[in-house]
Amino acid sequence: xxxxxxxxxxxxxxxxxxxxxxASQLRFDSPAIExxxxxxxxxxxxxxxxxARGGTATSxxxxxxxxxxxxxxxxxxxxxxxxxxxxxKFNQFSKKGDRDIYHGLSFWSPNINIxxxxxxxxxxxxxxxxxxxxxxLGQAYVHGLQGNGEHLKSAACAKHFAVHSGPEALRHQFNxxxxxxxxxxxxxxxxxDLVTKAKVESVMGxxxxxxxxPCCGSRMLLRDTLRGKWHFEGHVVxxxxxxxxxxxxxxxxxxxxxxxxxxxxxxxxxxxxxxYQCLMSAYDQELITEEDITEAAVHLFTTRYLLGIMxxxxxxxxxIPYSAVECDAHLALSHEATLKSCVLLKNNGLLPLKAEGTVxxxxxxxxxxxxxxxxxxxxxxxxVTVLEGIQDRLExxxxxxxxxxxxxxxxxxxxxxxxxxxxxxxxxxxxxxDVVVLALGYDERIEGEEPDDGNAYGSGDKNxxxxxxxxxxxxxxxxxxxxxxxxxxxxxxxxxxSTAQEKADAILLTWYPGARxxxxxxxxxxxxxxxxxxxxxxxxxxxxxAEMPEFTDYSMKDRTYRYYTGxxxxxxxxxxxxxxxxxxxxxxxxxxxxxxxxxxxxxxADEVIELYIKDNLSxxxxxxxxLCGFARVSLAAxxxxxxRIPIQQRAFTVVKEDGRRVPGSGNWTLYAGFGQPxxxxxxxxxxxxxxxxxx
Numbered sequence: 101x102x103x104x105x106x107x108x109x110x111x112x113x114x115x116x117x118x119x120x121x122x123a124s125q126l127r128f129d130s131p132a133i134e135x136x137x138x139x140x141x142x143x144x145x146x147x148x149x150x151x152a153r154g155g156t157a158t159s160x161x162x163x164x165x166x167x168x169x170x171x172x173x174x175x176x177x178x179x180x181x182x183x184x185x186x187x188x189k190f191n192q193f194s195k196k197g198d199r200d201i202y203h204g205l206s207f208w209s210p211n212i213n214i215x216x217x218x219x220x221x222x223x224x225x226x227x228x229x230x231x232x233x234x235x236x237l238g239q240a241y242v243h244g245l246q247g248n249g250e251h252l253k254s255a256a257c258a259k260h261f262a263v264h265s266g267p268e269a270l271r272h273q274f275n276x277x278x279x280x281x282x283x284x285x286x287x288x289x290x291x292x293d294l295v296t297k298a299k300v301e302s303v304m305g306x307x308x309x310x311x312x313x314p315c316c317g318s319r320m321l322l323r324d325t326l327r328g329k330w331h332f333e334g335h336v337v338x339x340x341x342x343x344x345x346x347x348x349x350x351x352x353x354x355x356x357x358x359x360x361x362x363x364x365x366x367x368x369x370x371x372x373x374x375x376y377q378c379l380m381s382a383y384d385q386e387l388i389t390e391e392d393i394t395e396a397a398v399h400l401f402t403t404r405y406l407l408g409i410m411x412x413x414x415x416x417x418x419x420i421p422y423s424a425v426e427c428d429a430h431l432a433l434s435h436e437a438t439l440k441s442c443v444l445l446k447n448n449g450l451l452p453l454k455a456e457g458t459v460x461x462x463x464x465x466x467x468x469x470x471x472x473x474x475x476x477x478x479x480x481x482x483x484v485t486v487l488e489g490i491q492d493r494l495e496x497x498x499x500x501x502x503x504x505x506x507x508x509x510x511x512x513x514x515x516x517x518x519x520x521x522x523x524x525x526x527x528x529x530x531x532x533x534d535v536v537v538l539a540l541g542y543d544e545r546i547e548g549e550e551p552d553d554g555n556a557y558g559s560g561d562k563n564x565x566x567x568x569x570x571x572x573x574x575x576x577x578x579x580x581x582x583x584x585x586x587x588x589x590x591x592x593x594x595x596x597x598s599t600a601q602e603k604a605d606a607i608l609l610t611w612y613p614g615a616r617x618x619x620x621x622x623x624x625x626x627x628x629x630x631x632x633x634x635x636x637x638x639x640x641x642x643x644x645x646a647e648m649p650e651f652t653d654y655s656m657k658d659r660t661y662r663y664y665t666g667x668x669x670x671x672x673x674x675x676x677x678x679x680x681x682x683x684x685x686x687x688x689x690x691x692x693x694x695x696x697x698x699x700x701x702x703x704x705a706d707e708v709i710e711l712y713i714k715d716n717l718s719x720x721x722x723x724x725x726x727l728c729g730f731a732r733v734s735l736a737a738x739x740x741x742x743x744r745i746p747i748q749q750r751a752f753t754v755v756k757e758d759g760r761r762v763p764g765s766g767n768w769t770l771y772a773g774f775g776q777p778x779x780x781x782x783x784x785x786x787x788x789x790x791x792x793x794x795x
């Protein structure tokens with residue numbers, strides 16, 4: 101069904117409603133209107149990395165891990181998995197009259213905010229720090245969720261619009277100040293692309309203010325940019341209880357009715373929260389008109405018609421059976437994603453491990469389900485931790501010893517014990533092992549959303565980039581034993597693991613690898629597959645925080661790989677392999693680059709070719725070369741391929757201080773490599789990027 105037809109149907113239906121009935125439909129928990137045959141519908145559902153919070157579902161790696169794949173084709177397939185399972189659940193549950201929260205077809209995903217500061221607790225929900233990578237992967241996930249059928253398979257949502265990346269503790273009253281240049285260059289491009297290219301059906305406003313206006317009631321964001329400049333035709337939803345913040349946190353209004361009126365007037369159609377229960381009061385006070393309510397209702401019912409869930413018409417997805425949920429094919433795609441997402445940060449030759457002898461598995465994340473799933477997760481019918489994956493892989497070949505080693509962030513595991521109550525055990529395990537796998541890092545209790553009693557630091561954001569003190573003591577104690585040691589880093593953001601980089605034999609970053617991620621991690625450790633993930637964020641030294649702008653400062657100065665002038669621990673785009681890959685024969689024009697990749701090793705492997713471009717003359721260009729293209733390539737042992745990679749055309753423009761995007765200087769250098777064209781990447785990989793001029 102095309103949008104014009106769906107809107108005509110929606111307008112005809114809404115015209116039959118009373119004013120109060122129209123207003124009732126602007127709530128996330130829209131009630132039934134039985135006299136018109138309209139069923140209840142709850143708009144609130146999540147699918148950040150698989151269907152979340154609605155029961156059993158296939159659990160993918162966390163979004164930041166999906167970004168590390170640099171594989172938009174697989175991201176689109178995963179979006180299709182989520183929408184298939186969402187449809188299967190909706191089909192089954194709605195037949196039984198269950199129209200509860202988390203059972204609908206409007207998924208409030210993906211999160212395409214830019215991970216501009218490494219302290220932000222929700223950064224692992226994003227696709228990283230680069231606008232182009234975020235745009236490519238965000239579009240792919242939207243295409244997967246929404247499908248290409250006559251109806252929307254599900255309704256995706258680009259969030260949180262806009263300029264939103266912490267601090268979590270202040271988000272209900274915080275004003276994010278962004279220059280016109282930073283808006284156009286960093287914070288808005290991915291949203292623009294998801295609206296204008298991917299045709300995302302929904303956009304969610306952020307909690308904070310941007311340049312003085314609350315995002316869910318911003319004339320600049322919602323009316324001038326989204327509906328005006330970008331011609332967005334879908335619906336806008338508030339973040340949950342964000343409209344209440346207008347008068348309780350931002351103090352731009354005085355009452356609930358005034359807050360509801362401001363949001364509706366500026367174009368927020370749907371309220372997640374309870375502020376729109378005051379719409380009739382706002383109407384009685386002449387703060388809004390019936391036409392304001394009518395237009396929002398039309399937007400929302402247009403989406404429902406596009407989904408094929410109105411008027412008994414149905415859709416081509418009504419026959420998706422419940423057996424599709426967590427089926428073998430979906431689990432296989434999630435497993436593939438985990439294999440492609442893990443990033444090899446260091447390897448002195450210890451990896452891959454031999455499946456023999458005694459392996460000591462140590463650490464608070466070794467047998468942790470929480471470290472598998474990140475946040476906004478579904479329920480898996482089975483979990484495979486790192487410990488379990490290694491045990492299964494070694495069964496019949498060797499022995500596994502285990503120690504938790506320490507608490508994730510507290511100084512002891514048992515409340516009545518002395519501090520560091522498991523370190524002696526960890527040392528004993530290391531001493532009695534041939535090789536040690538030490539699983540450290542975070543989970544959502546350390547990097548997460550908003551203040552929560554369960555959070556280590558109270559806010560969800562990180563205070564620094566270090567491992568918790570308990571884990572640092574464990575790391576020192578295990579390394580002091582002197583056994584060959586692999587550090588498994590399970591986290592969703594930049595962590596300063598300088599000690600491990602200096603003293604451990606290998607470091608494998610697994611992110612939050614999904615509910616069954618331990619199996620894939622074991623396959624990588626023992627060489628069944630070569631690691632091929634790349635960092636979608638810069639890993640900084642902890643000391644770099646003192647050089648950056650304050651967390652509350654949204655300036656891009658000295659932030660992300662595009663503007664950072666220091667030396668990172670691990671650069672954006674970096675990741676090692678077990679294979680020996682080489683590039684040659686680079687050529688390029690304004691549209692694409694051609695390069696030859698050769699696998700000189702005796703194993704098959706994936707590699708990611710990355711293109712970066714530098715405007716050599718324009719003072720408005722970013723400080724460093726920027727990502728402008730990428731391609732994931734699979735090669736057999738000894739194989740060579742010639743690859744054509746399209747170049748992002750936005751890369752040939754620059755943004756002036758006043759926010760105008762204009763053509764660049766006309767003098768560019770294009771780089772191709774397995775990482776950035778920077779000295780730290782060259783030092784870590786031993787390879788230098790190829791380069792050619794582009795005029």
